Amino acid sequence: xxxxxxxxxxxxxxxxxxxxxxxxxxxxxxxxxxxxxxxxxxxxxxxxxxxxxxxxxxxxxxxxxxxxxxxxxxxxxxxxxxxxxxxxxxxxxxxxxxxxxxxxxxxxxxxxxxxxxxxxxxxxxxxxxxxxxxxxxxxxxxxxxxxxxxxxxxxxxxxxxxxxxxxxxxxxxxxxxxxxxxxxxxxxxxxxxxxxxxxxxxxxxxxxxxxxxxxxxxxxxxxxxxxxxxxxxxxxxxxxxxxxxxxxxxxxxxxxx
Amino acid sequence: xxxxxxxxxxxxxxxxxxxxxxxxxxxxxxxxxxxxxxxxxxxxxxxxxxxxxxxxxxxxxxxxxxxxxxxxxxxxxxxxxxxxxxxxxxxxxxxxxxxxxxxxxxxxxxxxxxxxxxxxxxxxxxxxxxxxxxxxxxxxxxxxxxxxxxxxxxxxxxxxxxxxxxxxxxxxxxxxxxxxxxxxxxxxxxxxxxxxxxxxxxxxxxxxxxxxxxxxxxxxxxxxxxxxxxxxxxxxxxxxxxxxxxxxxxxxxxxxxxxxxxxxxxxxxxxxxxxxxxxxxxxxxxxxxxxxxxxxxxxxxxxxxxxxxxxxxxxxxxxxxxxxxxxxxxxxxxxxxxxxxx
Numbered sequence: 001x002x003x004x005x006x007x008x009x010x011x012x013x014x015x016x017x018x019x020x021x022x023x024x025x026x027x028x029x030x031x032x033x034x035x036x037x038x039x040x041x042x043x044x045x046x047x048x049x050x051x052x053x054x055x056x057x058x059x060x061x062x063x064x065x066x067x068x069x070x071x072x073x074x075x076x077x078x079x080x081x082x083x084x085x086x087x088x089x090x091x092x093x094x095x096x097x098x099x100x101x102x103x104x105x106x107x108x109x110x111x112x113x114x115x116x117x118x119x120x121x122x123x124x125x126x127x128x129x130x131x132x133x134x135x136x137x138x139x140x141x142x143x144x145x146x147x148x149x150x151x152x153x154x155x156x157x158x159x160x161x162x163x164x165x166x167x168x169x170x171x172x173x174x175x176x177x178x179x180x181x182x183x184x185x186x187x188x189x190x191x192x193x194x195x196x197x198x199x200x201x202x203x204x205x206x207x208x209x210x211x212x213x214x215x216x217x218x219x220x221x222x223x224x225x226x227x228x229x230x231x232x233x234x235x236x237x238x239x240x241x242x243x244x245x246x247x248x249x250x251x252x253x254x255x256x257x
Numbered sequence: 258x259x260x261x262x263x264x265x266x267x268x269x270x271x272x273x274x275x276x277x278x279x280x281x282x283x284x285x286x287x288x289x290x291x292x293x294x295x296x297x298x299x300x301x302x303x304x305x306x307x308x309x310x311x312x313x314x315x316x317x318x319x320x321x322x323x324x325x326x327x328x329x330x331x332x333x334x335x336x337x338x339x340x341x342x343x344x345x346x347x348x349x350x351x352x353x354x355x356x357x358x359x360x361x362x363x364x365x366x367x368x369x370x371x372x373x374x375x376x377x378x379x380x381x382x383x384x385x386x387x388x389x390x391x392x393x394x395x396x397x398x399x400x401x402x403x404x405x406x407x408x409x410x411x412x413x414x415x416x417x418x419x420x421x422x423x424x425x426x427x428x429x430x431x432x433x434x435x436x437x438x439x440x441x442x443x444x445x446x447x448x449x450x451x452x453x454x455x456x457x458x459x460x461x462x463x464x465x466x467x468x469x470x471x472x473x474x475x476x477x478x479x480x481x482x483x484x485x486x487x488x489x490x491x492x493x494x495x496x497x498x499x500x501x502x503x504x505x506x507x508x509x510x511x512x513x514x515x516x517x518x519x520x521x522x523x524x525x526x527x528x529x530x531x532x533x534x535x536x537x538x539x540x541x542x543x544x545x546x547x548x549x550x551x552x553x554x555x556x557x558x559x560x561x562x563x564x565x566x567x568x569x570x571x572x573x574x575x576x577x578x579x580x581x582x583x584x585x586x587x588x589x590x591x592x593x594x595x596x597x598x599x
Contacts, residue, residue, distance in 0.1 A: 045488075048492055050488060050491055050492060070491070070494050070495070070496055071494035073494075074492060074493050074494035075494070077492075078492070079488075079489075079492035081486070081488055081489055081492075083486070083488075085486075086485055086486075087346070087348075087484070088484045088485070088534075088539040089534075089538060089539055090481070090484075090485070090538070090539055090540065091538070094481070094538075094540055095485070098478070098481060098482055098485065098493060099493065101478050101479075101482060101493045101494055101495070102493060102494035104478065106475055106476065106478075107475065150493075154493070
């Protein structure tokens with residue numbers, strides 16, 4: 001399913017959080033990178049229809065998001081927030097089952113297919129062993145994986161992930177991005193805000209660079225992530241090295257050259 | 258879970274029978290149980306023809322309505338509390354603490370002081386519903402920003418609004434002093450109690466419970482999602498504004514109905530949903546019916562206590578519930594301060 005941004009923007013009061021963003025998504029893993037406050041989360045919320053566009057349009061399969069019923073959008077696009085805080089003691093299985101909400105009618109009970117989707121999602125994100133634990137007792141990283149499982153349980157073809165690796169240790173961060181890679185190869189469209197440029201360069205098909213609410217570049221990782229653009233956007237100097245498998249790795253310095 | 262509901266239903270039955278049999282004249286529980294069953298079951302499954310007419314009158318005309326009203330008020334205040342806690346995403350929200358009950362009371366006082374309540378049966382419940390709704394909406398609009406309600410803001414707004422509404426009620430009462438009997442009735446009723454409740458009061462509150470609880474239970478998935486955050490709920494297909502409006506109206510309806518039949522009774526709407534959440538978890542599919550059941554049991558027990566501790570005198574019901582509820586509220590507040598830092 002095609003998701004498209006056409007010259008879209010969002011303002012709050014008189015401040016534009018994002019302007020003139022155009023983007024076409026049709027499969028693959030797109031990494032959003034940029035400094036704090038550059039509009040990554042805003043772009044994800046815009047794509048997920050959580051915030052309406054103040055200018056331009058967002059369209060899903062050719063239809064304006066604003067004209068689609070919310071449940072229909074939710075069946076196509078799954079959004080995983082950055083904030084994983086949960087106050088109420090639901091079990092992990094209950095939280096993941098919430099991902100089936102867009103598929104279930106008001107008076108419907110969960111069907112076998114819903115339970116199967118939930119088990120499969122928990123298995124893929126490696127939280128099956130936590131199924132009966134309370135989410136309030138989990139570590140931040142475990143909660144983040146549970147929320148990812150909930151998004152997978154929706155079986156939506158498009159996944160939007162806001163900092164999916166923010167509170168994960170190295171091993172789990174690699175696992176989660178590896179899973180995103182797998183999902184992208186299975187035909188899903190994935191957009192993830194990723195702070196770690198090395199991870200972004202290693203796993204993404206395309207990288208979009210944001211700065212001060214503008215989408216300034218979008219393309220293959222080694223075209224977008226260049227020393228001069230990183231210098232301009234982040235204000236740091238970067239040495240680009242290459243690992244044995246040809247992937248770029250960055251080493252950053254504060255002294256701007 | 259089945260065990261929980263079995264035990265609470267048994268407790269509900271036990272306290273109902275106890276509530277009816279204990280009083281200035283004690284009536285054997287077996288007779289009470291038999292008569293109640295004979296009255297509420299169809300055909301002649303239970304035979305109660307051997308019970309003396311005077312006993313029957315005491316059971317069915319005097320005590321049964323009071324016990325039924327107690328159970329229904331407990332259930333509806335707890336269901337209102339559970340829904341407010343979902344609306345504010347805050348476990349300390351409940352009808353009396355955030356001023357919804359005070360709004361209902363002001364509405365009812367207006368209906369009584371103007372004499373409307375005398376002329377029109379439905380004036381009292383309608384006015385107290387309107388009062389509850391306005392008070393709840395005011396607190397919601399004042400305290401909630403971006404779907405979040407800080408505990409301190411909620412409690413402070415509740416305190417301020419409650420005082421303001423109570424002052425308005427007092428003002429109206431003082432204006433009615435010229436008509437002594439009206440003022441006395443209003444004051445007595447404001448303190449909260451179940452004296453002289455009749456079957457008509459049951460009929461007033463019963464439909465509100467059926468609607469208010471039914472509408473909420475049928476949307477249990479939306480309410481669960483709302484607890485996990487508005488953004489997530491929206492992302493998973495919940496129509497946030499519609500759901501919140503429903504919660505607002507429901508909670509006001511349930512509070513208004515309770516206030517209309519029993520005055521202001523505090524803390525039930527706080528204790529019962531908390532106990533229910535501890536026992537069976539936060540999912541509304543189970544939480545809403547469980548809160549209602551526990552609220553009914555709690556108020557039946559409190560009423561029983563109120564009538565027996567200093568027999569033949571009665572303690573006001575509101576005193577008993579505050580005596581249990583206020584320490585519990587302080588405990589929650591202290592625990593919350595330690596864990597969540599407010």
